[in-house]
Amino acid sequence: MDLFLIFLYFVALIPLIYTVWNILDQRRHQNCYILDYECYKAADDRKLSTKFSGEIIRRNKHLGIADYKFLLKAIVSSGIGEETYAPKMVFDGREASPSLSDGVLEMDEFFSDSVGKLLARTGIHPSEIDVLVVNVSMLATCPSLSARIINKYKMREDIKVYNLAGMGCSASLISVNIVQNIFKSTRDRNAVVVTSESLSLGWYNGNDKSMILANCLFRTGGCVMVLTNKPALKSRAMLELKQLVRTHHGSRDESYGCCIQKEDENGLAGFHLGKNLPKAATRAFADNLKQIAPKILPATELLRFAAALLFRKLSGGSAARPVINFKKGVEHFCLHTGGKAVIDGIAENLGLSEDDVEPARMTLHRFGNTSASSLWYVLAYMAAKGRLKKGDRVFMISFGAGFKCNSCLWKVLRDLDGRNNVWEDSIHTYPRTNLNNPFLEKYGWIHNEDSGQFHLPDDYEIPD
Numbered sequence: 001m002d003l004f005l006i007f008l009y010f011v012a013l014i015p016l017i018y019t020v021w022n023i024l025d026q027r028r029h030q031n032c033y034i035l036d037y038e039c040y041k042a043a044d045d046r047k048l049s050t051k052f053s054g055e056i057i058r059r060n061k062h063l064g065i066a067d068y069k070f071l072l073k074a075i076v077s078s079g080i081g082e083e084t085y086a087p088k089m090v091f092d093g094r095e096a097s098p099s100l101s102d103g104v105l106e107m108d109e110f111f112s113d114s115v116g117k118l119l120a121r122t123g124i125h126p127s128e129i130d131v132l133v134v135n136v137s138m139l140a141t142c143p144s145l146s147a148r149i150i151n152k153y154k155m156r157e158d159i160k161v162y163n164l165a166g167m168g169c170s171a172s173l174i175s176v177n178i179v180q181n182i183f184k185s186t187r188d189r190n191a192v193v194v195t196s197e198s199l200s201l202g203w204y205n206g207n208d209k210s211m212i213l214a215n216c217l218f219r220t221g222g223c224v225m226v227l228t229n230k231p232a233l234k235s236r237a238m239l240e241l242k243q244l245v246r247t248h249h250g251s252r253d254e255s256y257g258c259c260i261q262k263e264d265e266n267g268l269a270g271f272h273l274g275k276n277l278p279k280a281a282t283r284a285f286a287d288n289l290k291q292i293a294p295k296i297l298p299a300t301e302l303l304r305f306a307a308a309l310l311f312r313k314l315s316g317g318s319a320a321r322p323v324i325n326f327k328k329g330v331e332h333f334c335l336h337t338g339g340k341a342v343i344d345g346i347a348e349n350l351g352l353s354e355d356d357v358e359p360a361r362m363t364l365h366r367f368g369n370t371s372a373s374s375l376w377y378v379l380a381y382m383a384a385k386g387r388l389k390k391g392d393r394v395f396m397i398s399f400g401a402g403f404k405c406n407s408c409l410w411k412v413l414r415d416l417d418g419r420n421n422v423w424e425d426s427i428h429t430y431p432r433t434n435l436n437n438p439f440l441e442k443y444g445w446i447h448n449e450d451s452g453q454f455h456l457p458d459d460y461e462i463p464d
Helices: 002-028 050-059 065-076 100-122 145-153 168-185 209-217 231-236 253-257 277-296 299-314 340-350 354-367 371-384 439-448
Strands: 033-039 131-136 160-164 190-196 222-228 239-248 259-263 269-273 332-335 393-400 404-412
Touching: 033 100, 033 231, 033 371, 050 065, 050 439, 065 209, 065 439, 100 145, 100 190, 100 222, 131 145, 131 168, 145 160, 145 190, 160 168, 168 190, 168 222, 168 239, 168 371, 168 393, 168 404, 190 371, 209 269, 222 371, 239 277, 253 259, 253 277, 277 340, 277 393, 277 404, 332 340, 332 354, 332 371, 340 354, 354 371, 371 393
Parallel strands: 131 160, 131 190, 332 393
Antiparallel strands: 033 222, 033 239, 190 222, 239 404, 259 269, 393 404
């Protein structure tokens, strides 16, 4: 009789056991892993030296001595070195009249190099890719850029494709979020995310100071990632996505207009970076942190911060403003290389040390602002330096037009050594204590020129 009752109890529990098993199994298949990634490095003949940068500026006939002085100040303080890359049309002297084929060529060079390398290294055949997400903000073609990749690598007819444009520097985390959501509803999927920016058609050839800044900051780059939710591939994966939060302030006119593609008063197209950009970025950053902090920080730190806020309120605001310590839940900070001021601002707001922001500063110096792909160059620096150990948590923060702030937290699944890494041939020269570029030394004489009498001859050649 006792055995019979036990049997009945067991039978009654079968539906519950089955339900619990299904829930656990479903969660196991909803994880988002990065198997590997490949950052693009253009050929050495695309490097922007100090001399050639001056030649590009000299070719712009819309500039005067005041503009030269402004550009010199901007470049000297940019934190960008002499080994960044530019698109081919700049070296051909056609930045004033680029064609659609220039933009397509720029992307094709990246696709051919990085997508192929990554698929070969991971052993993932193009026919095994279930999802393709491509984000390139400043170039839209027909057929789409994603279609070019599918055609080149002969991917499956039923592949799910997402082609994003206009998302700006925060686009790569938007692409990852798309893959994350797909993984939550489908099992055993492989995805490829391709993130880059086309500079060819966005190169500005006028003299609007708010638009010519983009020429000083943005450089050629790109990244390809292979992601999966297959439990069988977890042992091979580098990173696991733990949290992702997106903040969009597009409903605010000031935020929407601070970072926008437009034409100047002479009809020349470019990318406007407004004076109110830092303010818009700070607001979006603060709102994003409010959402992600409770998801990634331990309860003890959240309680400490809440208690400090309460104490400040009770003291009538006389106590110091409390600062939440993100280092309690994060080992590494992977920051968007939007410029020296962007890195400085994040470091100040989060209370980060120079060691924390070293990867972002060195990436800005070596590769410049590669838009949405910049985060992955910073991550590659950390790996190349041997910083990323199993169990570590990496906090990524990006900003983009709209205005958007996106952030996420990755967990490192195995020690990463940086082999086959974009930094492999130059990591031994970093970090550098002196990030000053030689522009002031070479072109500092401009500051002594009289604005009313200065004239640069058309046949002037910049000395070596």
